Amino acid sequence: MKIIHxxxxxxxxxLEFVSxxxxxxxxxxxxxxxxxxxxxxxxxxxxxxxxxxxxCHTPSGYWFIAERDTASDEILATYDxxxxxxxxxx
Amino acid sequence: MPHxxxxxxxxxxxxxxxxxxxxxxxxxxxxxIGGGGHGLSAAYYLARDHGIRDIAVLEKGYLGGGNTARNxxxxxxxxxxxxxxxxxxxxxxxxxxxxxxxxxxxxYSQRGHFTLAHSDADLRTARWRAEVNKHFGVRSEVVDxxxxxxxxxxxxLACGGHSPIVGALYHEPGAIARHDAVAWGYARGADSNxxxxxxxxxxxxxxxxxxxxxxxxxxxxxxxxKRVLCAVAGSTPRILKLIDxxxxxxxxxxxxxxxxxxxxxxxxxxxxxxxxAYVSQSARGELVMGASLDPQExxxxxxxxxxxxxLAAHMLDLFPFLSEVKVNRQWAGMADMTPDFxxxxxxxPCEGFFLDAGWGTWGFKATPISGKTMAQTVATxxxxxxxxxxxxxxxxxxxxxxxxxxxxxxH
Numbered sequence: 001m002k003i004i005h006x007x008x009x010x011x012x013x014x015l016e017f018v019s020x021x022x023x024x025x026x027x028x029x030x031x032x033x034x035x036x037x038x039x040x041x042x043x044x045x046x047x048x049x050x051x052x053x054x055x056c057h058t059p060s061g062y063w064f065i066a067e068r069d070t071a072s073d074e075i076l077a078t079y080d081x082x083x084x085x086x087x088x089x090x
Numbered sequence: 091m092p093h094x095x096x097x098x099x100x101x102x103x104x105x106x107x108x109x110x111x112x113x114x115x116x117x118x119x120x121x122x123i124g125g126g127g128h129g130l131s132a133a134y135y136l137a138r139d140h141g142i143r144d145i146a147v148l149e150k151g152y153l154g155g156g157n158t159a160r161n162x163x164x165x166x167x168x169x170x171x172x173x174x175x176x177x178x179x180x181x182x183x184x185x186x187x188x189x190x191x192x193x194x195x196x197x198y199s200q201r202g203h204f205t206l207a208h209s210d211a212d213l214r215t216a217r218w219r220a221e222v223n224k225h226f227g228v229r230s231e232v233v234d235x236x237x238x239x240x241x242x243x244x245x246x247l248a249c250g251g252h253s254p255i256v257g258a259l260y261h262e263p264g265a266i267a268r269h270d271a272v273a274w275g276y277a278r279g280a281d282s283n284x285x286x287x288x289x290x291x292x293x294x295x296x297x298x299x300x301x302x303x304x305x306x307x308x309x310x311x312x313x314x315x316k317r318v319l320c321a322v323a324g325s326t327p328r329i330l331k332l333i334d335x336x337x338x339x340x341x342x343x344x345x346x347x348x349x350x351x352x353x354x355x356x357x358x359x360x361x362x363x364x365x366x367a368y369v370s371q372s373a374r375g376e377l378v379m380g381a382s383l384d385p386q387e388x389x390x391x392x393x394x395x396x397x398x399x400x401l402a403a404h405m406l407d408l409f410p411f412l413s414e415v416k417v418n419r420q421w422a423g424m425a426d427m428t429p430d431f432x433x434x435x436x437x438x439p440c441e442g443f444f445l446d447a448g449w450g451t452w453g454f455k456a457t458p459i460s461g462k463t464m465a466q467t468v469a470t471x472x473x474x475x476x477x478x479x480x481x482x483x484x485x486x487x488x489x490x491x492x493x494x495x496x497x498x499x500x501h
Contacts, residue, residue, distance in 0.1 A: 015396070019386045021340075035486055042338040042429055042485040046327040048389035070341075071389045 002073075004055070007080050008062045020054040023065065023084065050076060052088065107274050108153075108281035114288060117314035118146045120468060121306050122321060123293050123329060125149025126158040127269075128446050128453065129321035130276035130287075131461025132468070137283035139462070140469035145285045148308060150292040150325075154273025157323045160391070160423030161454040162346050162380040163269045164359055164370065166203045168223050168230045168261040170215075170496035173479040174432065175226045177459060180476060182263055184458035192275035196267045197373045202358040203264020204238060207257045208249070212364060215495050216259035223261070233260045241358055249407040253364060264359050266370050266378075272457055296332045296443070303442035319444045319468055321460075324389070324424025326447040333440050337447070338485055339426045342383040343390060344451055345397040347420035349412070351375035360408065363497075367404040376418065379405060383425060383451065391422045425450045432491035435464060435480040436473040444468050445482060451497065 002014040022045065027036050045051075048071035055066045055078070065084055067077040079087065120136060122129045125147050136142045149155075165185055167178035189196045207213045216232050223230035235247050235255050247255045277287055288310070295307035296318065306313045320329050324341050352375050361368040366382045381401045384394075398420055406413055427450045428434060434448035446464045449456065463474035473481065479491045 021387070038486045038488065039336060043336040044338060044340050046337070046340050046387065047331045048328070048341075068386075070387050073386075073388050073390060073392070 004066070004075060005078050006057045006062065007064050007078050009057055009060055012057060016057055016059055018056050018058055019066075020056065023052040023054060023088070052084075054081075105281075108277045108287050111286050111288065114146065114291070114308065114311050114313055115286075116312075118286075119144035119315070120317045120319065121145070121313055121315045122147045122319045123306075124156075124321035124323070124325075125153045125273070125277070125287060125289060126156045126321065126323065127154065127272050127276060127457035128158075128323075128449070128460050128464075129319065130273060130280055131457050132319055132321060132446065132464045133280040133285045133461075134276050134283065135462045135465035136469060137280060137285050140465060142469055143284035145280075146313065147280065147285060147287045148291045148293055148306070149287070149289045152289050153277055153287065154270050156325075157423040157425070157449070157453060158273045158457070159270040160344075160346070160421055161269055162368065162370070162378050163266045163372075163454060164203070164368070165198075165265040165267060165455040166261055166359075167228050167263065167455075168203065168205070168219055168259060168496065169493060170219055170222060171432070171479075171491055171493055172222065172226065173491055174493050174496060175222055175228055177463075177476050177480075178455060179226065179228050180462075181456050181459035182265075184462065185265065185267070185455075188272070188275060188458065192279050194271060194275045194278060196271045196275055198265060198267045199373065200263060200265040201370065202241065203261040204241070204358055204360050205259040205261070206238070206255050206360065206362040206364070207259070208253045208255060208362065208364040210256075213257050216257065219259055219496060229262045231260055233258050242356065242360065244355060244409055244411060245360070246408060246410055249365065250410070253407060266359065266372065268373065269454060272454075276457075276461070293329065293332070296329075298333055298440060298443075301439075301441055303440060317442045317444070317468055319446060319464060321446040321464070323426050323447065323449050323453060326426050326445075333443060335438060335440060335443075337434065337482065338429050339434070339448060340387050341389050341424050342386070342427055343388050343392070343422040344380070344383050344425040345393055345420065345422040346378065346380040347398055347401065348372070348379065348418050349377040350416045350418050352377065352415065362404070362408065365404040365407055367401055367408065369405065369408075377412075377415070383427070384422075389424060391424060393420045393422055427451075429485070430490035431493040431497050433460070433480050434482050435460065435477040436467055436482065437471075438482055448480075452493075
């Protein structure tokens with residue numbers, strides 16, 4: 001079974017995790033157009049590549065970030081969501 | 091070698107299924123990306139019904155090597171929305187005549203299709219589907235557990251005691267077919283109407299001028315064309331990226347497996363959404379089994395042991411006597427999922443670029459009708475009336491076609 005390195009709980013089996021998809025920034029609902037809002041609601045960047053995703057270790061209810069290659073299913077890094085601004089800016 | 095066989099060795103042979111042209115022409119009326127069931131079916135109906143014969147079907151790998159031959163071959167029309175029921179029922183009407191049409195045995199076999207209910211909530215959805223179906227003349231009815239047992243005596247109605255079957259949605263027209271033969275049959279039909287089929291031909295780029303398609307760049311040279319139909323299922327996001335078109339598609343692997351061949355014992359198709367399992371017995375006796383999608387996005391056709399374990403456990407809930415039966419093969423396809431479980435078909439903001447995508451886990455049964463409706467859409471430039479609810483712009487208008495309740499298993 002595939003093992004995921006949880007930043008809080010260490011290496012744990014895949015079955016203990018769920019993914020909530022790519023980290024995305026919502027547009028300002030008061031400022032954006034209807035088209036921008038529905039594009040945010042529905043459209044996804046689904047070309048294969050390395051993505052930042054929200055993952056949750058369900059037994060502990062801990063949400064964190066995983067960088068995963070959606071072509072090879074390889075997880076390149078996992079870290080606490082607090083590190084997201086620094087990592088995403090880099 | 092006996093001399094009387096020599097004359098056959100030197101005789102020029104006609105291709106058994108379809109020709110394989112050595113080179114691409116400089117241009118075509120229509121270029122179809124994707125040599126699976128949907129692309130070949132569209133090519134066939136374009137040539138046969140609309141007289142457009144100057145068509146190239148481009149296939150990156152080999153013909154029917156994608157989801158056409160990776161599905162579990164179930165054909166049914168017991169959907170939930172009026173749009174879905176009408177669309178898939180039109181497909182069923184075409185299915186029945188295909189073997190005759192292509193002079194090729196597709197092993198189309200009507201079996202009857204059970205969607206098992208394990209709870210009051212399941213029964214409620216079954217009732218809803220049955221009523222919508224009957225309204226449109228589709229044979230579906232809610233049946234009790236005793237009816238299920240009568241048709242499938244081997245089933246354990248208690249499912250090991252933890253998930254008892256309380257009834258089912260029964261859909262008599264439910265059928266299976268030999269899926270690779272569907273791609274070959276449509277290829278033969280298209281080829282005999284003048285369509286060119288090019289395998290091992292990958293699309294590398296699309297030329298767009300003034301918002302309209304002008305050509306296709308391939309691994310075997312450039313093609314000029316004003317009309318392109320994209321029918322590539324799990325590879326759709328990669329093609330859309332070539333023209334910077336966004337879509338709600340997300341790719342998930344859908345796995346399946348077959349058992350060793352058994353003597354015929356299972357006539358109908360059995361689906362349990364609560365147990366995340368479906369099974370039918372093929373013409374050669376293998377149990378063809380499937381389950382729900384892999385939970386994460388992934389652009390790969392790898393298989394996992396987790397899947398085989400989970401599915402086997404649920405199969406034994408339904409049929410405990412299978413415990414000694416071996417699994418022969420397992421595989422996966424890349425399902426292009428949409429938020430509302432309905433396909434994306436029709437025109438796009440790029441003029442001349444037509445889309446046949448979002449076929450997720452429900453594409454095989456739609457092969458004939460998707461080809462027929464997309465052929466008319468490409469030929470006339472106007473969406474076929476059966477597919478107007480499946481347009482790409484339905485998402486921007488917040489007019490979704492909610493078909494999730496009719497998905498074979500909970501995803």
